[in-house]
Amino acid sequence: MSDIRVLIVDDEVDFLETIVKRLQDRGFIAKGAENGEQALDYLQHNTVDTVILDVKMPGMDGLQVLQTIKLRWPLVEVIMLTGHASVESGIQGMQLGAFDYVMKPARLDDLLQKIRQAVERKKLQEEKIHRAQNQ
């Protein structure tokens, strides 16, 4: 587990700080971004396995960020975090390629489980690609 790299994007700084600390505490390589631009900037320079993305943010909103991520780094799995009246936006996110969605306030255990599943899928995808390239 120690090598899972997670980027959390949320405009709620208190939430962001804490969850980053808790994930780090559990051995994740966790990093926080306060908005979409920061997140994309970080992804530009770093490799990330999973992005946890708040749907509603000032500036670029979660769905826009999701679309950009999926366009530029298709293998990066994205878990949508919705605090809004937004099962729709969660589902919409999934239609746009998000791995899953979690409703705020989420239990950390639920979130961890989804992160692990996402990473598993990413690994599978990577392996498939790897095999395809080797053949």
Place this chain on the structure above:
Amino acid sequence: MSATTDYQALHWRLFTSFLSFSLVPLFVLGFFLYTQFSVSYKEKVLDGMRTLVENRKSAIELFFEERVSQLSTLAHSLEYENLIHEQYLLQVFNVMQTRSKSYIDIGIIDQNGNHVAYVGPHPELRGVNYKNEEWFMPAMSSGLYISDVFRGFRWIPHVIIAVTVRQQDKSFMLRATINLDIIENIVRSAQVGRYGDAYLINRNNILQTNPRFSGAILEQPAGPDFSRTSTTRLEEISLKEKRAFFAATYIPTTHWVLVIIEDPQEQLSPLLRARDWGGILFVLAVVMITLGTYMITRAIMTKLKRIAREKAVSDDMVFQSNKMAALGKMAAGIAHEINNPLAVIGEKAGWVKDLLHKENIQDNPNLKECDDAVTKIEYHVDRARKVTHRLLGFARRMEPIREVIDINKLLKDTMVFLENEAHFRDIGLVTDFDAQLPTITSDASQLQQVFLNIINNAVDAVDHDGEVTISTRFDDHANEIQVLVHDTGPGIRQENLDKIFDPFFTTKDPGKGTGLGLSISYQIVESLGGKICVTSEIGKGSTFTISLPV
């Protein structure tokens, strides 16, 4: 209730105005027709009387003219010397009487008033001197004299015609007594019906014939005085509280007046009969109109009430739907605003817990307390989270999945979840499914949530020992399926019925229900194009009806 009195007032107003608009023309028409009819009928009766009286007058005139001309011809053509011989006079009299028995007797009077010859039933008149009789001088000078009825020497009412003739240098008078019966007969033929009367009077209002009723010849008649009549008069006169039609005409030949009396009651009896029939028909018409008006207004009121009721229901639906939409928006807003701080609180608490678990909390009672507190915080954040998530569920408007559903099967599947609970509480789950129920296209999982919710509520309402009946039926009129969930619980009070679909409204004990179940059910059913309604009777139970379009 005031609405009921309003309806009653309107009903009454409609009824009376319909009735008056129907009856007033009927009354006017009836009155007009009756008046017109009675006036023209009376005119007809009076016309008949005029014809009759003038006809009788002509008959009397003709009779007297014929007698006068007969006597005059005799007097002028026969010799006085012969006439005074009674044998000869008898022959003449017999010739006169061959055609009609118009005369009683005949006599010859010389210019001194001596009755020189007589033929007839009163031989005592022979030789009587008439010189001092009041009629003698006028008769002698005018050449023709027709008397009124008088008694004369024989003391029997009679009429005479006297013709005076001058032969050589002597005058003599041929005097004949008219058979009064003939005049009586002519007059009597004008006595119409059972109560009609006719009589002759002279210029002094003395009866010349015997009337049928009150009075006798040579007396005054009981009726009004018509002796001054100059032509023909028609009158309606009340006599002793009794109405009567009078027709009177003057007969110049004899200077008499013929009076005919008719009983309006009798003469107008066809009119009166028509009036009675008309009256009966009129009453029937009034009864029918009243009945018809009553039935029509009642039908109108029933229709009106139904429309008002339907409108109230649809208003209610619209209102409820608007209310739910507004509440949904608000709930979503609140849930969102609370979720973010809640997330922060949850994470902070989690972090504190993470940190505590790195310390040796068993040795430090304060840290142990902290751990307990944080656990509690996490627990309550979780509780709040459930509420906000349900609220969001209430507010969400997901596009429902469309699939073909057998409602009966779905209900059976749903009931499985509740059977244990119901059995444990001695509540019978009774089903009454319509086997012919058509399938519908809807969202099965959402509907299941609704059924689960409502059946669960019903079970909760009964509490224990009772029955929950779930029935289905197809309303082909509205083309919808209805699912009825009836419980034998205590019922819902009227003031609560209006709020039952509001979010957070609950009658359950605090902590046992969120008050969101029915609101969510309402939202779901509405988004599926159906509706939920509830009827309840205190002490008997409640019925939830879920209608879904086919």
